[in-house]
């Protein structure tokens with residue numbers, strides 16, 4: 633159901649690779665709510681992904697940008713303002729990638745070049761984006777910027793690897809930049825800490841099926857889906873949440889506040905005798 637919550641708002645949505653992507657659902661929901669926006673991703677993701685299909689569906693233009701490149705970000709911000717005809721009201725940063733995770737290198741044997749790439753792509757890109765926007769004064773007062781995070785920023789979750797450090801940095805950037813941008817321009821900056829979700833990035837984490845089953849059993853409301861995450865993003869882009877900033881907002885069915893649930897205990901008791909591998 634649409635409420636016109638984003639009527640008249642202009643935005644940028646990063647990270648819609650295919651229809652499983654959280655950003656894809658955000659674009660669909662933002663479109664439903666009356667927003668206009670550009671879509672962006674790396675040139676290679678645009679070539680091999682399905683972003684063009686989403687652009688058609690939502691009447692958007694796709695502007696390629698590697699989020700680690702200042703030049704690309706500057707071009708993206710300039711072009712978006714030209715295409716949409718004014719300053720920006722909302723931005724979704726939905727970007728994450730770790731070569732250490734992809735190549736199965738454990739946290740105590742990471743490749744440091746990969747580690748730096750993880751931080752650059754998954755966290756520093758958020759700072760770069762905000763700095764480019766701030767320098768160009770590209771975001772309207774009461775604009776809203778949201779990045780997607782994960783509870784591994786606060787808790788150790790096996791196999792999440794260097795992405796945990798990237799998410800901790802991402803959430804810290806939201807607070808540090810949120811102060812400056814809020815003080816000077818009334819721009820809101822938040823992160824949403826989303827449940828594990830079966831997307832391309834999500835399925836890169838080995839054992840995500842088991843993790844999703846565990847979090848489903850541990851969360852009183854169950855795992856949050858990508859579509860539900862999109863709805864939450866829409867509220868944060870809307871004028872209904874004008875005083876929410878510098879927060880990491882858990883969108884996880886209650887998982888982050890749980891210790892042990894009845895369902896998880898039940899499953900644990902059944903599985904106690906299961907053989908564990910050497911690295912568990």
Ligand SMILES: NC(=O)c1ccc[n+]([C@@H]2O[C@H](COP(=O)([O-])OP(=O)(O)OC[C@H]3O[C@@H](n4cnc5c(N)ncnc54)[C@H](O)[C@@H]3O)[C@@H](O)[C@H]2O)c1
Nearest residue numbers: 647649653654677699726727728780828829831832833834
């Ligand atoms: N899937 C989950 O379980 C889960 C849970 C919590 C948070 N998140 C976060 O949600 C966000 C979106 O991930 P998703 O699950 O929708 O997966 P996804 O694979 O669909 O999206 C990740 C996107 O990042 C883009 N990307 C990678 N490198 C980039 C770069 N250099 N410049 C610009 N874009 C780049 C990819 O092309 C892709 O579109 C990520 O920040 C992820 O960490 C995901």
